[in-house]
Amino acid sequence: MTVQTDWDVVVVGAGNAAMCAALSAAEQGVKVLVLEKATKEDRGGNSTFTAGGFRFCHDGVEDLRGDILDDMTPGEYDSIGNLPAFSEEQFMDTLMRITEHQCDPDLAQILVSKSRETMRWMRTHKIRFIPMFGRQSFKIDGKHHFYGGVNIEAVGGGWGLVDMLMNAAERMGITVLYETGLRELIQDEKGAVTGVRAFGPDGYVNFSAKSVVLACGGFESNPEMRVRYLGQGWELCRVRGTQHNTGDGINAALKIGARPHGGWSSCHAVQWDISAPPYGDRVVLDNFQKHSYPIGIVVNLDGKRFIDEGADYRNHTYAKYGKEVMKQPQRTAIQIFDEKTHGMVRDEYRIREVTKASGETIAELAKALDINVDGLEATVREFNAACQPGEYNPSILDGVCTKGLEVPKSNWALPIDQGPFHGYVVTCGITFTFGGLKINTDAQVLDLTDRPIPGLYAAGELVGGIFFQNYPGGTGLLNGSVFGKLAGANAGQAAK
Ligand SMILES: Cc1cc2nc3c(=O)[nH]c(=O)nc-3n(C[C@H](O)[C@H](O)[C@H](O)COP(=O)(O)OP(=O)(O)OC[C@H]3O[C@@H](n4cnc5c(N)ncnc54)[C@H](O)[C@@H]3O)c2cc1C
Numbered sequence: 001m002t003v004q005t006d007w008d009v010v011v012v013g014a015g016n017a018a019m020c021a022a023l024s025a026a027e028q029g030v031k032v033l034v035l036e037k038a039t040k041e042d043r044g045g046n047s048t049f050t051a052g053g054f055r056f057c058h059d060g061v062e063d064l065r066g067d068i069l070d071d072m073t074p075g076e077y078d079s080i081g082n083l084p085a086f087s088e089e090q091f092m093d094t095l096m097r098i099t100e101h102q103c104d105p106d107l108a109q110i111l112v113s114k115s116r117e118t119m120r121w122m123r124t125h126k127i128r129f130i131p132m133f134g135r136q137s138f139k140i141d142g143k144h145h146f147y148g149g150v151n152i153e154a155v156g157g158g159w160g161l162v163d164m165l166m167n168a169a170e171r172m173g174i175t176v177l178y179e180t181g182l183r184e185l186i187q188d189e190k191g192a193v194t195g196v197r198a199f200g201p202d203g204y205v206n207f208s209a210k211s212v213v214l215a216c217g218g219f220e221s222n223p224e225m226r227v228r229y230l231g232q233g234w235e236l237c238r239v240r241g242t243q244h245n246t247g248d249g250i251n252a253a254l255k256i257g258a259r260p261h262g263g264w265s266s267c268h269a270v271q272w273d274i275s276a277p278p279y280g281d282r283v284v285l286d287n288f289q290k291h292s293y294p295i296g297i298v299v300n301l302d303g304k305r306f307i308d309e310g311a312d313y314r315n316h317t318y319a320k321y322g323k324e325v326m327k328q329p330q331r332t333a334i335q336i337f338d339e340k341t342h343g344m345v346r347d348e349y350r351i352r353e354v355t356k357a358s359g360e361t362i363a364e365l366a367k368a369l370d371i372n373v374d375g376l377e378a379t380v381r382e383f384n385a386a387c388q389p390g391e392y393n394p395s396i397l398d399g400v401c402t403k404g405l406e407v408p409k410s411n412w413a414l415p416i417d418q419g420p421f422h423g424y425v426v427t428c429g430i431t432f433t434f435g436g437l438k439i440n441t442d443a444q445v446l447d448l449t450d451r452p453i454p455g456l457y458a459a460g461e462l463v464g465g466i467f468f469q470n471y472p473g474g475t476g477l478l479n480g481s482v483f484g485k486l487a488g489a490n491a492g493q494a495a496k
Contacts, residue, residue, distance in 0.1 A: 003177065003205060004033075004175075005208060007032070007208065008209065008211070008495035009488070009492055010033050010209035011025065011033070011034045011215060011491075012035050012196065012212065012213065012214050012249055013034075013214070013215040013217060013249070013460070014034050014036035014043050014045065015044055015045030015047040015215065015217065015460065016165065016460070016480040016484065017459040017460025017484040018460065018484065019162075019166065019169055020481045020484030020485050021457070021459055021485070021488035022034050022169055022172075022174045022213075022488060023168055023172055023488065024485040025491050026173065026174050027172070028489065028492030029492075029496070030495045032172075032174045035180045035207070036176060036179075037180065037216070042242070042282075043166070043176075043178065044162035045245060046217060046240075046241035046245065046476075048159055048282065048285075049282075049285050050158035050286065050476070050477060052153040052155075052156070052477070053136070053473065053477070054150070054153065054474055054481075055086070055091070056118070057087060057090075057091050057115050063085070064152070068152065069129060069130065069131070070123075079143060079144055080144050081140060081145045082143075083146045084147075088112050088113060092109075094149060094316070095112065098471065099466075099469065100470070102263065104262075104466065106440075107439070107441070107463075107466055107483075110441060110482060111466065111478065111479060111483075114486070118478070118485055119478075119481075122481060125164075125165075127154060128164065129154055129155065131144070131152060131153075132146070132151055134346075134347060136148060137151075138344075138395040145395045147396065148473070149315060149472065149473075150472075150474030159285075177200070180198045180199070182196050182214075184255070185197075185255070186208070190454070191256075191257075191453065191454065192454035192455045193209075193212050193454065193456040194208055194210075194455060195207050209455075210455065211456075211457060211490075212456055212457070213458065213484075214457070215458065215459045215462070215484060216245070217461045218433035218434075218435075218462055219250060220239055220241070220431065221242065221279065225247050225433075229264045230266070233326060234430075237269065237429065238288075239279045240270070240280055240289070240429040240430065240431050249458070250436055253445055253456065253458070256453065258445050258447060258453060259437070259447060261463075262463075263435055264434070264435030265435070266469045267323075267430055267433045268430070268432050268433075268471050269322025269326070270319060271298070271322060271333065272289055272426055272427055272428065273288040273427075274425045276288040284353055291314050291318050291346055291348065292341075292345040292346050292349060293335050294313075294317075294412050295344055296335050297335075297380075297416060298334070299375075299379055300332065300334075301330060301371050302329065303366060303371055303373070303377070304375060305405075305407045306324060307407065308409055309409055310411035310412045311411075312410075312411075315472060315473035316472060319431065319470055320470040322430065323428065326428040331427050331428055332425065333425075333426050334423045334425050336421060337421070337424075338421050355425040355426075356424045357422075357423050359419070360420050362377050362421055365421040365423050368423070383405065386402035386404050387400075387414060388400065388413070392412065399411060400412060400414070433461070436463050436464035438450075439463050439465075439487075442457075442486070442490050443457045443483050444456065444457055444490070445458050457490060458487060459480060460484060463479075
C-alpha cells in the first residue's frame with residue numbers, strides 16, 4: 001500500500017483527545033492524518049475502556065434537555081428526581097481542592113469555562129449522551145437522584161464514544177492509519193516541528209506536516225517509566241486500560257527539548273479486582289473496578305482499616321485510593337459489606353469475573369478470605385462501637401461518621417453487623433499518569449525556556465499540570481475533548 005506522506009496536520013493517537021483534535025483541525029479545511037500505534041480492533045486507547053462519563057458545567061436537567069440530551073426519551077426524563085446544576089464555580093473549586101491547588105490555573109480556567117461549549121460542539125459531530133442512570137444516581141422513591149458532578153455519559157460508554165468519534169472523522173474526510181506508531185519528531189534547522197517519524201507494518205515512514213498534535217496518552221503502560229517516576233513497586237500494579245500508552249509522545253517531545261510539567265510522581269489509580277489481567281480487558285472493561293467502598297469498610301490482609309472510606313463522594317476519592325492499596329502487604333485489600341448495604345453495591349460487583357468470599361460471621365468471612373481472623377474481628381468490633389447515630393443517606397455527604405478511631409469514616413458509617421458478610425479482594429489498578437508536557441493556553445508545547453515549539457501541540461493524558469495526587473471523576477475525557485478541540489483548531493489554523 002502506498003502511504004501518502006505529506007499532510008497539513010498529523011495527529012498522534014486515536015483516543016478521545018486525538019479524535020477531537022483531528023475533527024477540530026479538519027473543520028479548518030486542512031488535510032488531517034491520524035496515526036495510531038494499535039490495530040484497528042484495539043483502537044481508541046483508554047477512551048474505549050471508560051464508562052464515557054463527562055464532568056462539565058450545566059444548569060440542570062432542563063438546561064441539558066435543550067441540547068446535550070436533546071434525544072432523551074420522555075420515560076428517561078420522568079425517571080429523574082434530581083439532576084443538580086454544576087456551576088463553573090463548583091467545578092473550579094472541586095478541581096482545585098482535589099488537586100491540592102496544584103492544577104495550573106490558566107489550564108484549569110480553560111477546562112472549566114470551555115467545558116459546556118465543548119460538549120455542545122461534540123454533539124454537533126453527532127456524539128450522543130445520556131444521564132448516567134446506572135452509576136451516578138441512587139434511587140429514592142423510585143426516582144433517580146444524581147450526585148457528585150459526573151452525571152452524563154456517552155451512549156454506549158467508551159466503546160460508543162470512540163465509534164461515534166470515528167464515524168465523525170470519516171464524515172470529515174480524516175485519514176486514520178493503524179499499526180503506525182510515532183517514534184520521533186522531525187524538526188527543521190530553526191527547531192520547528194515539520195513532521196514525525198513513525199514505525200508501521202512496512203518499517204519506518206517519515207510523515208511531513210505543517211503542525212503535529214501529540215495526543216498519544218501517558219506512560220501508565222510502561223513499567224520502566226512507572227518505577228522511574230512513581231516509585232518502587234509500581235511495576236507490579238495492574239493497568240486498567242490500553243497497553244499502548246507507553247509514554248512515546250512524552251519521550252519524543254522531551255528529546256527535542258520540551259518542558260516536563262505537573263505531577264510526575266503521582267497518578268490515577270483505583271481499587272481493582274485482584275484477578276484482573278495485567279492490562280485492560282476489552283470485554284469486561286472498567287467492571288474490574290470496585291467503587292462501592294464508601295458504603296462498606298476496606299481492610300488489609302491483617303484485617304486493619306487504612307483509608308477513610310467515607311472521606312468524600314466516591315468521585316473525589318476513588319482515584320487516590322489505588323495508591324493506598326499499593327502500600328499494603330502484598331498490594332492487597334478487601335472491601336467488606338454486610339447485608340444492610342450489600343444490595344446497594346454497583347453493577348461491577350455482580351460480574352462473573354469477581355474475586356469474593358462470604359461468611360455468616362466475621363470470623364467465617366476472614367477464614368474464607370484467608371486473612372487474619374482476630375485482626376478483622378477486632379477491627380469490625382471497634383468500628384461498630386465507634387459508629388455514631390444519624391440519618392443515613394448515600395446520595396449526600398450525610399455526616400454519619402465514626403468517633404475516636406485512628407482511621408475515621410467520615411460519612412455513611414453504618415455498623416457492619418448483619419450477616420451474611422461479603423468480602424471483595426482488590427489490588428491497585430493504574431488508570432493514567434499525571435506528569436507530562438507543558439502547554440500554553442493555545443495548547444502549544446513549550447520548550448525548556450517556556451517558549452512554544454513551533455508546529456507542536458498537545459492534548460489529553462500526556463499534558464502535565466492539570467491533575468496532581470488526585471482527580472475528580474469524569475474529567476479525563478473532558479480534558480481530552482477541551483484541549484483536543486483547542487489544539488486541533490490552532491494546529492489547523494497554523495497549517496493554513
Ligand atoms: C478503565 C477506565 C475507565 C475510565 N473511565 C473514565 C470515565 O468514565 N470518564 C473520564 O473522564 N475518564 C475516564 N477514564 C480516564 C480516560 O480514559 C482518560 O483520561 C482519557 O481517555 C485519555 O484520553 P487520551 O485521548 O488522552 O488517551 P487515550 O484514549 O489513551 O488515547 C491514546 C492513544 O494513543 C495511542 N498511542 C500510544 N502511543 C502511540 C504512538 N507512539 N503512536 C501513535 N499512537 C500511539 C494509543 O494506542 C491510544 O489509542 C478511564 C480510564 C480507564 C482506563
